[in-house]
Amino acid sequence: MEPLLTALLAALQINSFAIIALGVFLGLVVGAIPGLGGAMLIALLLPVTFFMTSINAISLLVAIYVGSVSGGLVSATILRMPGTPSAIMTILDSYPMAVRGEAGRALGIGIFASFIGGLASWFVLALLTPPLAEFALRFGPYELFALVIMAIVLISSVGEGSFVKSLCAAFFGVLVAMVGADSSTGQIRFNFGFNELSGGLKLLPVLLGLFVVSQVITDALAMGGKVEKFKLVTKGLTQSFKDVMERPLNLARSAVIGTWVGILPGVGSAVAAIASYTVAKNTSKTPEVYGTGSPDGIVAAETANNASVNGALVPLVAMGIPGSTVDAILIGALLIHNVEPGPGFFQDAPEIAYGIIAVALVANFLMLLFMLVGVRLFALMAVVPKFCLLPSILAFCGVGVFALGQNVFDMWVLLAFGLIGYLMRLGKFPIGPFIIAYILAPMAEREFRSGMTASQGDITPLFTQPISLTLVIVTVLVALFPLYGKIFGLVKRVGAR
Amino acid sequence: MGFAVSVALVVIGLTFFWSSFSLPNPQFDPVGPSGLPKIASFVLVVLCLGVAAAELSSIRMMLRDRMDVLPRITGNIWPAVAFGLTVIVYVGALTWLTLGFAPITFVFLYASGLILAPINRRTVPGLAVLAAVVSFGSDYVFSSVLTLVLPGAG
Numbered sequence: 130m131e132p133l134l135t136a137l138l139a140a141l142q143i144n145s146f147a148i149i150a151l152g153v154f155l156g157l158v159v160g161a162i163p164g165l166g167g168a169m170l171i172a173l174l175l176p177v178t179f180f181m182t183s184i185n186a187i188s189l190l191v192a193i194y195v196g197s198v199s200g201g202l203v204s205a206t207i208l209r210m211p212g213t214p215s216a217i218m219t220i221l222d223s224y225p226m227a228v229r230g231e232a233g234r235a236l237g238i239g240i241f242a243s244f245i246g247g248l249a250s251w252f253v254l255a256l257l258t259p260p261l262a263e264f265a266l267r268f269g270p271y272e273l274f275a276l277v278i279m280a281i282v283l284i285s286s287v288g289e290g291s292f293v294k295s296l297c298a299a300f301f302g303v304l305v306a307m308v309g310a311d312s313s314t315g316q317i318r319f320n321f322g323f324n325e326l327s328g329g330l331k332l333l334p335v336l337l338g339l340f341v342v343s344q345v346i347t348d349a350l351a352m353g354g355k356v357e358k359f360k361l362v363t364k365g366l367t368q369s370f371k372d373v374m375e376r377p378l379n380l381a382r383s384a385v386i387g388t389w390v391g392i393l394p395g396v397g398s399a400v401a402a403i404a405s406y407t408v409a410k411n412t413s414k415t416p417e418v419y420g421t422g423s424p425d426g427i428v429a430a431e432t433a434n435n436a437s438v439n440g441a442l443v444p445l446v447a448m449g450i451p452g453s454t455v456d457a458i459l460i461g462a463l464l465i466h467n468v469e470p471g472p473g474f475f476q477d478a479p480e481i482a483y484g485i486i487a488v489a490l491v492a493n494f495l496m497l498l499f500m501l502v503g504v505r506l507f508a509l510m511a512v513v514p515k516f517c518l519l520p521s522i523l524a525f526c527g528v529g530v531f532a533l534g535q536n537v538f539d540m541w542v543l544l545a546f547g548l549i550g551y552l553m554r555l556g557k558f559p560i561g562p563f564i565i566a567y568i569l570a571p572m573a574e575r576e577f578r579s580g581m582t583a584s585q586g587d588i589t590p591l592f593t594q595p596i597s598l599t600l601v602i603v604t605v606l607v608a609l610f611p612l613y614g615k616i617f618g619l620v621k622r623v624g625a626r
Numbered sequence: 627m628g629f630a631v632s633v634a635l636v637v638i639g640l641t642f643f644w645s646s647f648s649l650p651n652p653q654f655d656p657v658g659p660s661g662l663p664k665i666a667s668f669v670l671v672v673l674c675l676g677v678a679a680a681e682l683s684s685i686r687m688m689l690r691d692r693m694d695v696l697p698r699i700t701g702n703i704w705p706a707v708a709f710g711l712t713v714i715v716y717v718g719a720l721t722w723l724t725l726g727f728a729p730i731t732f733v734f735l736y737a738s739g740l741i742l743a744p745i746n747r748r749t750v751p752g753l754a755v756l757a758a759v760v761s762f763g764s765d766y767v768f769s770s771v772l773t774l775v776l777p778g779a780g
Binding site for chain 2: 519
């Protein structure tokens, strides 16, 4: 507990506190703007963090993450547009309440539910992560390799879209990660005659291209040039705390679902909100009121999506495995700062590992404060016309990737991956598995080769050591998961005949 | 579009698979630099062939049902295309011209704004002011405050 308290005190120092506050504020702003999300802003601000210490950089990014998930509530309520995918279920009840003239109450319920969800899951993050990391220290090369493979398969299985397309995206990510010098032998691989590729494709242009540029292309196509108009009544904002506290069962259940879904690698806060909302509706005595402006619906969705943020940080801090796509970008940020998260994270960089946990708590309190005080401002940001934002975002992307290596080639890589990302979106190949595989593939290759070297080319320890065997079995079960429904359907049809 | 992307991924997978055979054999470890790329590219090709086959089958069904098989890109297609070309010209200008980051960025931001925004008495001067603030402001912040070397400066 002592290192955590030290980290909490450090997070409350004026400099760190200001950075966290800035991160939460920016996260709330970007979360409130439909189409822009935390992943995009975190990727966009990576170059700015070059000038910060590792702990300040990660504090800023984690704070943005916390803020962005909460900011989606604002546009969901006033514009009927989810600022972030995690607010997709919130719309169903917050917008009808706003139409009834209860926007303030709807926002208040969402804000307090978000806060409580974040707080509950923070305790899981703080209590579960250190022992889990200690357990993960027992992992050898084969266990780590099996863990990465399991994470990639799990992400592909439970994420958005088709499982096979997700796997395709993941293996494409693995191949892109193989470009450049082999870390073990220095052998140049797959540079296809471009000397600039000999050092590999840099993380930043790939990330910014896939997340930001492809989103800009999508937004440019979807833009109508219309400026949304709205009237926000914030009456009942603070009184809604009572509304939330009158639903303890819903709160507790949604916090548990959100945290658990967050812990599963690759499953984002949107899935947490959907799962929690569905369970709340199915177990309610009055399911018919859901979707008509029910406070219960907002509580279920907002508690779960915020709880998933801290849940997703558990595998990241404990094992270096991203709990969501945003976590994959956070791992990328740590790697850029020469910090490698993994089972040894608490030993190698305790100030950062505990710092992440501390920042998550401070950011949650700041989110509550900013939302209560500045919800009108975030509502205004939600209607900023996209034609003001998109070109500037691209210019900042260009500066960011150029700053990393002073190489204009990276700017063309940025554009190329923007186009690749857009085409992948169009073909319904999810980007999340690509990014996660791209970031984890070097680790998987290193551990696999290290294990094979240690066992003199014998792969059987992967299937005989208890932990790696368990992970392999889980991977196989997860990979077969999409087939279960089909098998049950077939059995039913055969039985009916 | 799923079919086209899966075919493109098959080509990419085959390119990587083929190239991995030109890498040296393992010397220092049993796997070597070509081991994982070979496996990953092989799996990618197999999976994408499966996706392509499934997409082709659904395209056939759509054709049979006389449905439109071409992807629908709804929205502002021409402004978006013009914006895309402006972005390419912008990156090209930053690569090959030495006019300085701020002027090139100002032209890009203003031109893009005019392409994407509804043109009226408010937006035309408003976009110019916004472009000037963002381009010259970011030039000052990045080059003077953060001491970054910016592209387009020669």
